[in-house]
Amino acid sequence: MSASHSAQDMQQTLLKQARWKWPEILFWLALASLYVLFPSKLSLLSEILILALLALSIDLVLGFAGIVTLGQGAFFGLGAYTAALMGKWGMGTAPLSDPLIGLIGAALVSGLVGFATSFLVLRGSDLTRLMVTLGVALMIEELANKLKWLTGGSDGLQGVLIAPILGNWDFDIFGKVSFVYCYVVVFVMFVIARQFMHAPFGLSLLAIKGNPLRARAIGLPVNERLVMVYTIAAMMAGVAGALLAQTTQFASLDMVAFHRSADALLILIFGGAGYLYGGFVGAFVFRVMQDVLGNITPQYWQFWLGIVLLLLVLFIRGGLLGLLRHLRDRYAPNLMGPPSSSRES
């Protein structure tokens, strides 16, 4: 009797981790409230959401499966060009220029390339993976530059026309519709990622990250899982890129450039990898710091950013969210239930 009772408790303990917690709900409500609070900053806010989605896609690969990547920006760029080209070819009318169909197209193209290149990251050390993902990204960047007839090369892709969302809401110059669109899409993507990571799939990724040798020894198909998560993350990055292309009605080499991979990785580490929210926290703090520091020292803001980053990485494990968790475990261990050891990075 007592054993079955205990099993029930344990089931509750496990299921509790997957349940939505009030800080999460507050977080998404707060995000939505920005629409009312900062009507003049909507396009910046949309950009932050898009950046956060890109960082979230890296979180799945790095924070959960433990694969270091410097190439996620390539999938972002692929998604951006795919959505932009679909908008251009559709000439502003559905189906090709329909934004939701554009998102699906971008996810498919990025996912396909992600799947094809995922086999390159199965073997080797962190350094190998870093170089391989970087190499793939540089190739895609150069392709976008060379295929001028298709991408517009360094001039960017002009004439991108996007149909109204669901045939009803047209993108306005104040970025109101853009923000709501980005918010909804990013939220849906987040819910999907959250669901996947709390499912057995996500837990198996943590096992692979923790000890691939043992994972194989208990019969876990390590390579299969890595291919899966890499493909899913590529699709997500593609959707992020598509959002940027659609809301700006433009695609350029900048969207596929290396610095995007590096920025997003930095933002994720900054916010904390392995928490799902690290990319969001990181993206906001990063952009706000950029803004504030840029106002104080327009030329040297990156210097101060570098210092903050160094302090964070050297002294706090797990970024800003790692710091929060540390403080919570130390000063208010009962505030949010037991600490879940599983999400350490």
Place this chain on the structure above:
Amino acid sequence: MSIVLETKNLSKSFGGLKATDNVSFQLKAGARHALIGPNGAGKTTFVNLLSGVLQPSSGSIWLDGQDITNWTSRRRAISGLARTFQINQLFVDLTPLQTLMIAIAERQSSGAHLLHPVGSRKDHVEESVELLTRLGLADVMTQRVGSLPYGRQRLIEIALALAARPRVLLLDEPAAGVPESERGQILDVIDALPKDVALVLIEHDMDLVFRFAKSISVLVNGALFMEGTPSQIANDPRVRQVYLGEEEIAHV
């Protein structure tokens, strides 16, 4: 009694060193077998060959009459061959409960499920809790594995292997590095292992060997030196010779 695991002329060389030298070995269903030998005799190399961590230079390995020589460790694992490691190989950032949930999900081919949260399958939770309770880990089920004492971690090593419901279990020095006070618990667990699981105990510790083994193979310089019952082995002057200066065979 049927043969569950067999090697035929199995060899493994590292450069000029023959770590495993032409070993032909048979394991019966439900066996309690010990593999002993002095330091550097190639015991762990042999286990790594059996479990697929290493590929043999020549020879073959058979599980239930099937040639598994070229199988991956993953395929061997899902076919009923499980092992523990001499040095803990655990998921230190997870909890014992999560650890077993993973192994059980993989056994049931539901490890890639995306939608339902971990814990939705009540039968998986029950089995995890039952196994952890049986191994005396009930009080630490939701603690971080890496934060547990070494002896408890050794038990999780065994629990993780058992979660695959193996027919052959290779225990690589299960009590190695465990302080005396936590040793008894591990011996009890080995004592209580299911009778239908064929057990290979790779050991250096003669107390443990003579307590559990019904048959013993002695490995010297990578080759099978002798096989027999515990009393045959203990009374054989050549075995004593091999172990001379290494350990005293005091028991039996």
